[in-house]
Amino acid sequence: MKAKFRDMLKSQKVIVICSLILFLLFLITIFAPWIAPNDPIAVNLAHKLQPPSLEYPLGTDHLGRCTFSRILYGARISLGFAFLIFISALSMGLIIGIISGYVGGWVDQLLMRFGDGLMAIPSLLFVLGFVGIWGAGLKQVVLGLILVQWVYYARVIRGMVLSLKEQNYITAAKISGSSTWIIMKKHIIPNVLPSLAVMGTLEMGWAIMNLSSMSFLGLGVQPPTPEWGAMIHEGKSYIRTNPALMIYPGLMIMLVVITFNLLGESLSERFGVKRR
């Protein structure tokens, strides 16, 4: 009993710490213009490749731009778009998953086989192909990531809806004359949302990582917009003289992804949600 209590406290501790870090990051993304000491895209060749100083806390890059300010602004892009991807993929998955699970029959078959075909293509490769055909750019990358991601939510949701459908209270609701829409809104969606929140936490890390990978390849965020993956791409040429240029943004990606993964893991352990 005591050990169980201590275990719970321990997992809570992780949840609390991770939530705090994420809250801090959230504040940074909101207040970046006020925290950042310099303009993230202001080029100043006279101050290029400077070591850390009071004016430039983390030094400057090859164009004399403040690395610290760029990292702060980069959080906006990474977190903001990761959240957009998560919300869009989730909504799409929720709608399709519920339709598939609730309606069943050939609709279900059609949607799920379509999902199988999509899942046969490695997700990042699909995004690369999508960007290749529709052209490079942040918009295409974000859309591509949403298009590969919804299918995972849809499958999980469909499974949950299928098992929920057999529950007595759904039958009771049906018998008492509730419309399909009311059943969805009042009984099914509230039941699947907690699991989705946990899944989403894990997916946020995935989205941030892949968004930065695409920017690193030069396909996503275009210069001079500050983004962590793009910063590594720009900093890699200075690996011998100024390794800090590529080390800091990478550290940020890792920190954020670890935080999301740890949080998701702890939440899923606590609420007994299975990972996909």
Next chain:
Amino acid sequence: MGTYVLKRIMTIIPIFLIATLLTFGMINLSPVDPAEAYFTAAHIQATDEMLEQKRHEFGLDQPLLIQYVNALIKICQFDFGISYVTNKPVWEEITSRMPATIQLTIGSLLIAILVSIPIGFLAGMKKNTGIDHFSRFLSFIGASIPSFWLGYLFIFFFSVKLDLFPVEGTGTWKHLILPSLTLAFPLIALYTRLLRASVLENLQESYVLFARTRGIHEKVIMGKHVLRIAISPMITGLGMNLGNLMTGAIIVEAVFSWPGFGRYFIDAIFNRDVPVIQGYVLLAAGLFLISNLIVDLIQMYIDPRISRKGRQYQ
């Protein structure tokens, strides 16, 4: 058993068909006119007449359904069309660059297996000890570190600072180490984690209890029974990950200037070389499906509970 294998093979075909339909749809929905893309990629200023002729050559003036069926027939003959940029068949381009990529993926798979089996197995056997904590740490870091960044960190420490390995290029085994290690890192994380969880789960099974009550030595139980079955999710992971490995290789090749297919693919994306993109995506899908099939068959062979042979004893 024969019918099971046959059934399993049959499930692949519709999925692959849907994947081809998806890529076909993606290309046809895009605002890019293949004929125009062809001339842009080849750096030719095209007249309307030339465009019209190219469209006819590509069969773009035919109904969509016929276009799709024609494309499908060609795909079945490994004909993915001709690259807009190099004017060579895509299949030739892919196969000529594949050996370097395959070398890289096999190297990383070897590293991943050699590292993760001992760590994951020991971590599962000795839960909450030092090795277990290490394995959890490793799987967290491995799952969260961006591979392109890890590649540059390796270059920075091992090539620039310590001068142990060459920065980029190919040739000797030394060139292979850093790229393979970079590509292997997320796999190590995943496999260690899978194996640990699976060992822990299997230790709760009644066959372990039965073996213990029979007085069989712990080492035999672990080595002969538990490891054999616990490794099964890891093999599934291996099959599921082949696709990710193919995309991971694209990024790692970009970091280390590895002369595999990945770099060519990135160029194709920038040039909008549609046949190359389509060819590689479909190839990856096909490989993914086939590797999953093979994994299922291997599992059937390894795990006596799945195959017929084991069932006879039950």
